[in-house]
Amino acid sequence: MLKYYKDLFNPKLSELEHGSYITIGTFDGVHKGHQRLISNVVREGKKNNYSTIAITFDPLPKTFFGNGGSDSSRLTSPYTRAERIGANGIDILIEYTFNQSFSTISAADFINEILVGLNPKKIFIGEDFRFGYKGSGNSAVLKQAGLTFGFETKILKFIELGKERISSTRVRHAIKNGNLELATELMGKHHEISGKIVRKMNDFKVSFVPNYDIILPPAGEYMVDIGDYNDKHSTKAIILNPNKSIDIILAKPMINSFSNDNVILRFLQSGTTIKNEEIKLKTYKERRTILS
Numbered sequence: 441m442l443k444y445y446k447d448l449f450n451p452k453l454s455e456l457e458h459g460s461y462i463t464i465g466t467f468d469g470v471h472k473g474h475q476r477l478i479s480n481v482v483r484e485g486k487k488n489n490y491s492t493i494a495i496t497f498d499p500l501p502k503t504f505f506g507n508g509g510s511d512s513s514r515l516t517s518p519y520t521r522a523e524r525i526g527a528n529g530i531d532i533l534i535e536y537t538f539n540q541s542f543s544t545i546s547a548a549d550f551i552n553e554i555l556v557g558l559n560p561k562k563i564f565i566g567e568d569f570r571f572g573y574k575g576s577g578n579s580a581v582l583k584q585a586g587l588t589f590g591f592e593t594k595i596l597k598f599i600e601l602g603k604e605r606i607s608s609t610r611v612r613h614a615i616k617n618g619n620l621e622l623a624t625e626l627m628g629k630h631h632e633i634s635g636k637i638v639r640k641m642n643d644f645k646v647s648f649v650p651n652y653d654i655i656l657p658p659a660g661e662y663m664v665d666i667g668d669y670n671d672k673h674s675t676k677a678i679i680l681n682p683n684k685s686i687d688i689i690l691a692k693p694m695i696n697s698f699s700n701d702n703v704i705l706r707f708l709q710s711g712t713t714i715k716n717e718e719i720k721l722k723t724y725k726e727r728r729t730i731l732s
């Protein structure tokens with residue numbers, strides 16, 4: 441069971457007396473590259489009987505700095521990210537609020553005031569990992585600090601798919617292009633958002649609104665699973681405008697079974713099952729708009 445801490449400075453956790461193995465990153469989407477990094481921490485940590493820790497940030501540093509454009513829109517809510525990190529076997533997740541004062545912590549202070557208190561024995565990062573004010577900390581800085589504080593730094597090579605590096609940015613592009621199949625392959629999970637059914641148009645058509653500002657594929661038709669944790673139904677979702685609600689067309693009128701609760705919408709693939717009369721209706725509507 442994952443333990444989830446927020447904003448721990450100078451931590452002194454009794455469970456870490458023996459030592460810890462740590463990984464650090466934004467981990468949005470927890471894609472297969474992240475999973476490899478995490479599984480190295482978990483495998484080696486368990487073997488040596490150390491607690492395993494993931495350190496992460498919210499909001500995403502890219503979003504905070506506002507320089508990512510649509511590349512910084514989120515794949516996962518903090519909750520879904522935590523859930524995926526926990527499912528990969530990490531013991532402790534520490535999430536830091538990435539605000540103005542946090543962003544100006546120097547690399548040395550990040551090591552002294554955050555990492556050292558966690559009693560690290562080994563820190564696992566990918567090739568490009570940077571940390572601290574203006575990104576001045578890197579693997580060389582960690583290796584040097586390890587000589588003083590008694591930890592190792594392990595740098596993992598990037599995992600690729602189709603000779604291209606897997607990254608959160610690549611998953612975001614795949615979703616923006618409506619390529620849900622590629623997004624699923626890169627994450628090893630379907631793209632999912634939690635939200636609420638806010639309106640019932642008729643027994644077969646409801647309106648879903650996401651709880652969190654998560655990236656959506658473009659307007660179009662998608663095959664989805666919708667349901668709560670116990671119950672899910674494969675059906676069809678229509679996105680008319682990615683900033684608004686999503687229309688769900690139900691295969692059978694079963695929505696009462698999860699009426700007021702949070703439901704999870706998982707995008708399986710782009711849809712191909714649109715009916716003829718719906719296509720006609722759509723064309724007609726579009727023509728009228730152009731004429732008026």
Ligand SMILES: Cc1cc2nc3c(=O)[nH]c(=O)nc-3n(C[C@H](O)[C@H](O)[C@H](O)COP(=O)(O)O)c2cc1C
Pocket residue numbers: 464465466467501502505542543544545546550568569570571572573574575
């Ligand atoms: C204490 C701290 C301060 C940071 N300050 C900056 C900064 O001033 N400018 C910047 O571009 N990124 C800054 N970052 C973000 C890092 O460059 C990087 O995005 C973050 O550590 C997450 O790593 P990842 O992008 O590999 O997931 C900072 C990170 C940390 C931990």
Ligand SMILES: Nc1ncnc2c1ncn2[C@@H]1O[C@H](COP(=O)(O)OP(=O)(O)OP(=O)(O)O)[C@@H](O)[C@H]1O
Pocket residue numbers: 464465466467468472473474476477502564565566567568569596597598599600605606607608609610
């Ligand atoms: N393909 C990969 N293989 C192995 N490690 C990776 C891979 N991608 C990222 N990492 C590592 O995972 C940690 C977290 O990375 P981060 O969250 O910045 O992922 P990212 O995919 O590079 O995100 P973004 O595309 O938004 O920059 C870092 O240590 C990073 O080096």
